[in-house]
Amino acid sequence: MEYEAVIGLEVHAQLLTETKIFCGCSTKFGAEPNTNVCPVCLGMPGVLPVVNRKVVDFAIKLAIATNCSIASVSRFARKNYFYPDLPKGYQISQYKLPIAENGWIDVEVGGNVRRIRIRRIHMEEDAGKLIHDEHQPMSYVDFNRAGVPLLEIVSEPDIRTPEEAALYLKALRDIVVYLGICDGNMEEGSFRCDANVSLRPIGSRELGVKTELKNMNSFRNVQRALEFEIRRQRALLERGERITQETRLWDAAKGVTIGMRAKEEEHDYRYFPDPDLVPIVIDKAWIEKMRKTIPELPNEKRRRFAEEYGLPEKDIEILISDRSLADYFEETVRYFNNPKMVSNWILSELLRELNRSNCSPSNCPVSPQNLAQLLELIDNGTISGKIAKTVFEEMYSSGKKASDIVKERGLKQVADEGLLEQIIEEVIRSHPTEVERYCRGEVKLMGFFVGQIMKRTQGKANPKLVNEILSNKLKNSQQG
Amino acid sequence: MKEGKISLEEVKHIAKLARLRLSENEEELMTHQLNNILLYMEKLNELDTSNIEPMHHAVEQVNVMRDDKLKPSLSSEKALSNAPQQNGVFFVVPKVL
The missing domain is CATH 1.10.10.410 (Arc Repressor Mutant, subunit A)
Incomplete structure (x- = not known):
């Protein structure tokens, strides 16, 4: 029998706010353990959480960028469970009335546009961090991360292949990074993804039993984990066995998913509205105010770069993968109107130097104007393309202008x-x-x-x- | 004992989730009392609320928010001071996996 996979993703994006979602503690990563904490995020009795307005701003931005409808009334709920990284015994999240629902993201898969629907986006607080002792039966808790704001983005089970899953995830990551609401770093865990996957016979409308995959900390690992899990489920089904509904951890080193033994009760969260937090009412004016702050998003930019500059898809993908790199490109083209030549130089020489010095395009020691001048020197025959590469390296390390370096070092092309x-x-x-x-x-x-x-x-x-x-x-x- | 709104099994389940250790007597007592409460609440269903907007909160206020401004946090010494077990840096708990 031929099977198809049905995949839905749950993404947690850590927000780039200064302070936590319900208190004024810093969200800064890497502080000494248990120093960015206060009675609110430690869950002391008698304290009251107060929502950080910026978290709501950011949620509205993401909702607009992913075509969601924004709830006019939204509220927080308590998700109850006991775990030592959760000081209150509940996580403040949203259940009924999440801030946004029913959106979508378009991704291009093999030349076709696939629309992946988004079921909901909600605001919640992160939990603390547990460190397990290898020698003693003890765990250590650091609550610095407890209360750091998250947006959870839940897709509909519209994804059919691991490749589509990775593309959707990448598109979502690009959006949050473009919006400036999350740094999108999967390795460091500020952009995390869980996947639900099940198989069903092709043509069937019913859903099979799903497993939930966790612990995938890169796009590649999400794809690999899903590939493995689909193979595993298919083998079971072909042998006539049943799939157990469970959470499975991806082991990147071994390349397998491993089932976690879970008690049935674990997923009984007994959600109820949090009486400590009043509803959030979002009017048109607030939404419009946020809409004005939204920059051109990756998909629009992709289309425009193809139309306006006639660049090949490969160039466009790399240029728009980083908003500041795309800006750098456009700024350079403004001074030197040969988009393909500018793109070639950015993708080879510039990116190599930026990567080598671990520098962002916005801090590049060679300004777009100076790069344009260098390209002009090649174009008008003053220097050869080969010499230009040496000149560029010196521009990058010294910050000097191309024309000065050419003059100082007598690099002018011999055209006599x-x-x-x-x-x-x-x-x-x-x-x-x-x-x-x-x-x-x-x-x-x-x-x-x-x-x-x-x-x-x-x-x-x-x-x-x-x-x-x-x-x-x-x-x-x-x-x- | 399966009378009315809540069963003994459900009470045991909820007690377990809430980390409450109840004796057999207490389990029965709770089942009985919870049933009485739930039955009393049933009375509310007698009212026709089909044309009434659901209430979101007991107080009328909405949008109580703060700016994204840093406030001083506790020192780790203070933060840890009420913990049953700590090592000066971390809260220490029995090993969980």
Whole structure:
């Protein structure tokens, strides 16, 4: 029997606020354990949580960007369970009346647009962090993360393949990063993903028994975990066995998912409205105010870059993967209107240097204007493309302008035909054997001659002129 | 004992979730009392509320919010001071997995 997978993703995005969702403690990562805590986030008796307005702002932004309808009245609920990383014995989350519902994200899969619907987005607090002692039967709790604001984004089970899951996740990550509401770092856990997956015979409308996958800390791991889990479920079904509904942990090192033994009671959260928090009422004015702050989103930018600059898809994907890189590109094109050449330089030279120095495009020591000037120098024949790479490296390390470096180091291209002819003749004269071999048909020796000429001009000879003159001279010696 | 709104089994289940250890007598007593409460609440269903907006909260206020401004936190010493077990840096709990 042929099966298809039915996949839904639950994503937790940690928000880039200064303070926690219900108290004024810092959300900063890496502080000494239990120093970003107060009576509210420690769950002391008698305290009252007060919502951070920015969390609601951010939720509205994401709701708009993912085409959700925003609830005019939204409220918080308590999700009750006991675990030592949860000081109050409940997590403040949303259950009924989440802030946003019924949205979608379009992703392109193999040239086709797939619309993945979003069931809901809700606000909640993160739990603390547990560290387990390897030698003693003890665990240590750090509550710095308790109360850090999260948005949970739940998709409908519209995803059919692990590849689609990774693309949806990446699209969602790009959106939260573009909105500036989350840093989208999966490795560090500020953007986390759980996946629900089940199989059903193709053509069937019913859903099979699902498993929930956790502990996947990269796009690649989400894809790998789903691939493994689909294979595992298919093998069970083909043997006529049943799937057990359970949570399974992805083990990236072994490349397998492992079932966690769970008590049935565990998922009985007894949600109820949190009496400590009053409803949130969102009017049109608030939504419009947030809408005005939303930048051009990845999908729009993708379309516009294709139309406006005629760039290949591969270039566009890399350029828009980082909003500041896309901005850098556009700024450079404003000064030097050859989008493909700008893109080539950004994707090769610039990105290499940025990665090497672990620098963001917005802090790049070579400004878009200076990069444009360098490209101009190549374009008008002042320097060769090869020399330009050396110049660029120096621009990057020194912050100097291209024209200054060219002048200081005498890198101006030799485009003096008389001088080039002289050099080329010398090269031909001093390599009679190679000339003879060339004349007998070893045309690839052309490269050897060019190399010799470049050596004598320290790479400054205008390549186009060299090729022209050299071909002519060699032809002449062939005839002679 | 399966009378009315809540069964003995449900009471045991809820007690377990709430980490309450009840004796057999207490379990029966709770079942009885909870049933009385729930039956009394049933009375409310006699009212026709089909045209009434659900109430979201006991107070009329909405949108009580604060700005995203830092406030001083506790020192870890103070934060840990009420803990049954701690090591000066962390809260210490029996191992959980």
